[in-house]
Amino acid sequence: MSDNTATTEAAATTEESSTQTATGKSTRTAKSTREIARRDTGSDRGRTSIADIVVAKIAGIAAREIDGVYDVGGTTERVVGKVREVIPGATVSATQGIDVEVGERQAAVDVSIVADYGVAIHQLAAAIRRNVITAIEQMTGLEVTEVNVTVHDVNFGDDADQSDGTRRVE
Incomplete structure (x- = not known):
């Protein structure tokens, strides 16, 4: 298939709409279900x-x-995780402490x-952010818009060592 044929085919499946912005300018947006499917899966044979x-x-x-x-x-999540560790056959949740919003x-x-x-908490947060973004983008192909890190405790x-019953001072 030549480049002209591919361009014509993509244009044939594209619906254009025109909208007015607050400043009165007209903007054009193009949506193509076929192009979105290609972006998601690499082909037009399905959607992931x-x-x-x-x-x-x-x-x-x-x-x-x-x-x-x-x-x-x-x-609270860590307490529930500790209880899970004690229950035979239960596993620690990999999603403990993680909240996500996923779009298309x-x-x-x-x-x-x-x-x-x-x-250094600021460096720790930056390292977490980098690793999470890299892992998600490489494994899923999704663009990660933000990673918010909350430090609850130190x-x-x-x-x-102190909880084993030994005294520090005798």
Whole structure:
């Protein structure tokens, strides 16, 4: 198929609409279901839908990969996660602490974490943001518009040492 034929075919499937903006200028937008299908799947033979839970799992795993992230989730989510660990056969949720909004071509992600003490939080948040964006965009082809990171707590490494019953002072 020549380039002219492909252009004519794409133009034949494109619907153009004209709208008025607040300034009175006319803008033209073009929508083509055939072009959208090609963008989503690489061909015009079908459409790919990605569930929110898939994007949330990818984001959760990507956030946990970063050094300096002690845990993912707020206090309530972490308590529920600890209860799950005790129940036989139950698994820890990969989506704990992750909230996503997924559209046809874009996704937005909110990540809640507990940081290790001593880590530069602004650098940690930037690393989480980069890793989550890269993972989602590479695995799904969705454009990530934003990744919001909320730090709920800071973990001190000696918290676990003190909870074993030993006294610091004798």
